Amino acid sequence: MRGHAPHEHGQGDGSGDRDAHAQSHAHHPHGHDGAGCGGGHEAGDVVGRAERLCQTRGLQFTRLRRDVLAAVAAEHRPLGAYDIAERMSAPGRRVAAVSVYRALDFLTEQGFVHRISSRNAFVSCGHEHGAGAGLVFLICRTCGGIDEMTAPAVESALDQTLAGTGFSPTSRILEVEGECGACRGRNDVPDQA
Numbered sequence: 190m191r192g193h194a195p196h197e198h199g200q201g202d203g204s205g206d207r208d209a210h211a212q213s214h215a216h217h218p219h220g221h222d223g224a225g226c227g228g229g230h231e232a233g234d235v236v237g238r239a240e241r242l243c244q245t246r247g248l249q250f251t252r253l254r255r256d257v258l259a260a261v262a263a264e265h266r267p268l269g270a271y272d273i274a275e276r277m278s279a280p281g282r283r284v285a286a287v288s289v290y291r292a293l294d295f296l297t298e299q300g301f302v303h304r305i306s307s308r309n310a311f312v313s314c315g316h317e318h319g320a321g322a323g324l325v326f327l328i329c330r331t332c333g334g335i336d337e338m339t340a341p342a343v344e345s346a347l348d349q350t351l352a353g354t355g356f357s358p359t360s361r362i363l364e365v366e367g368e369c370g371a372c373r374g375r376n377d378v379p380d381q382a
């Protein structure tokens with residue numbers, strides 16, 4: 190019952206970023222200072238990278254697309270389209286959710302954001318994995334933080350599982366709910382009294 194065409198994940202754009210997903214970017218979740226679920230990337234980096242890639246791909250990076258991406262990238266939790274519209278709206282400048290959805294469609298197709306199905310919300314992607322990469326999202330129920338990892342092992346296990354079924358997956362995205370290291374650390378009372 191979706192209103193829009195299925196995403197054809199940027200096939201044929203000949204971009205070479207497929208090689209890049211061998212490198213693991215499991216950016217050690219919350220390892221540094223324990224200051225909560227820190228997303229690993231700066232919003233400015235994400236936007237700058239998207240701008241360069243749009244240029245390379247001959248695509249328009251409109252102000253709306255840029256603003257939507259910046260709003261998503263500024264947040265470490267998944268954001269819904271209405272939240273994004275609200276953040277972008279100012280007195281005298283109302284941004285309609287439908288415009289945000291359109292921009293999100295574009296950003297998702299280009300791989301700059303990912304849709305988190307279980308939240309019907311979006312996160313930015315600062316990584317350089319290919320369009321068909323197997324992804325695992327770790328969603329913390331306590332703080333709402335989210336971490337993205339590529340998971341070649343999951344990818345090949347899934348391919349093996351599907352072998353012979355005739356089923357061809359268009360995405361291999363796994364959403365795992367639980368509690369992040371930072372929240373677990375906060376809740377674990379140290380034993381040494």
Ligand SMILES: [Zn+2]
Nearest residue numbers: 303314316337
């Ligand atoms: Zn990603």
Ligand SMILES: [Zn+2]
Nearest residue numbers: 329332369372
């Ligand atoms: Zn957490």
